[in-house]
Amino acid sequence: MNIVVCIKQVPDTKGGVKFNPDGTLDRAAMLAIMNPDDKAGLEAALRIKDETGAKVTVLTMGLPKADAVLREALAMGADDAILVTDRVLGGADTWATSTTIAGALRNLEYDLIITGRQAIDGDTAQVGPQIAEHLGLPVISYAEEIKIEGDSVIVKRQYEDRYHELKAKMPCLITALSELNEPRYMTPGGIFDAFDKEVTVWGRADLKDVDDSDLGLKGSPTKIAKASDKVAKGAGEKVNLDPTESVAYLMGKFKEKHII
């Protein structure tokens, strides 16, 4: 069984977000980490590997420095790593990204593709399902549990208020939630091995069945008008009143603020 996990190097937003003057993320000023949902997807794949001996390949599209998350994935136990990087692929939105990744995946044999639900830098949750669409695969998003049964996968899909249990024949694509599992740590020996391994590097020429017009900044229909950090709101006020008093209190506040 072959599993491909698509991962992304993202800025660590734990320490706050920093922007360039032009509104784009100042990635250099922020620590780069493996996107948490993707890491859960990788862990899910590695657990399937532990059980079935599946081969796990990790794939990322990004700058050459995204090599670091591939090495991390190898150090956790992935077998192979592919970096898709090319100047012409830069500035891609979700459409151009999914087109690129699908173009790379067409070179590979896979039974299962796992992506994270969404990346903490863009938060679109579009790339995974779009890849499936490009490749004509069934997709199950928001996976909180993944089981392999013969040539099918059974996935517990999370909704806001309920779960769906879905079964799909492989090949298919699953998008993983970080709640799926607790990703393992790397091992020291795994790290040493990861740096002895070769990471396959692909460029534009290696992408299969894609049009230049669908790639990079030029191929991106999304235009970002403005990006900014969240402005912190002031602390709210807590009051403990019975229903009649609270209505009167609220009405008073609304009037005070000229809302009504």
Added chain:
Amino acid sequence: MDFSLDKKHEMARSLFKEFAEAEVKPLAQETDETEAFPMETVKKMQKYGFMGIPVPKEYGGQGCDPLTYIMCVEELSKVCATTGVIVSAHTSLCIDPILTYGTEEQKQKYVVPLASGEKIGAFGLTEPGAGTDAQGCQTKAVLDGDEWVLNGSKCFITNGKVADVYIVIAVTSVTEDKRGRKKKNFSAFIVDKGAPGFSFGTKEKKMGIRGSSTYELIFEDCRIPKENLLGPEGKGFPIAMHTLDGGRIGIAAQALGIAEGALERAVAYTKERKQFGRSIAQQQNTQFKLADMAARIEAAQLLVYKAAMAKATQKVYSVEAAKAKLFAAETAMAVTTEVVQLFGGYGYIREYDVERMMRDAKITEIYEGTSEVQRMVISGALLK
């Protein structure tokens, strides 16, 4: 000369840091208070290969170098010195001598389960009457048929009761030189827990590193197989000394970690703590103290890493190890004492980690060779 770590060492450090913050730090205070050996943490470290970092893969280890192992002890000790010394004693004092002096059979039998962490290791040299003067050891071993029979006791043994495998140094013969002076000849042995006649004495109640299991080992006609002699008969003393050279780098890393951990907390605290209308970090007294500590810690780190590299590349590294341990241990003591001072009253209460760190730091000036012994080693080489 490049002082920066390469990418794999950087990544290894980030792994140890992440593990220490998430898995070890939350338990550090409880481990100190309850004096309970952190077995759950050890099991996690076992799972991720931390118990056999510098051991070749063919013996079940991670196949990394001494520097990687040293960084592991350092990062663990930043948050919990008990956890740091568990790894250090296990790796440097038990696995390392078997790897260095053991037969292929001994390596297969002992190093493989030790490196995987399935078994825990310990080392016994010190005796009630023989600390710095290790030549004063009384524990004897006599060959009786196919077995060695050990009699005597060892004290202050780290990983004492939790270990499964012990390296024990004992007198195997006494010879006289030409002038009629008696000389003890020592040998090293591998003793399994559960060997007949091997038992434990009292658990020591310590000032610091209180979660580490420190016990007396008692040998009363303890019988072990003949093949458990480690290295040649009569070579126990050089084996012990060489083992301690390696162990000292581990303890130096522990001391370094304690100092770094204390400084990190001081930086955070002094920025928050306000006196006379501003944070104490804005007072020059604090700034100068922090600067001195940072400079001293970096010097200690360079010595410790240099010693780790010497262990990787040189046969003999006694002086490098002694310098690293001496300087790092005294740095840990000085820095933690200063940090407690910066914390004021809050530094003296147990709620804050720095009180524990100051108690933990003290042992690094004592065990695996006191600071005085390190000075003897260093000056001995200078005056040779």
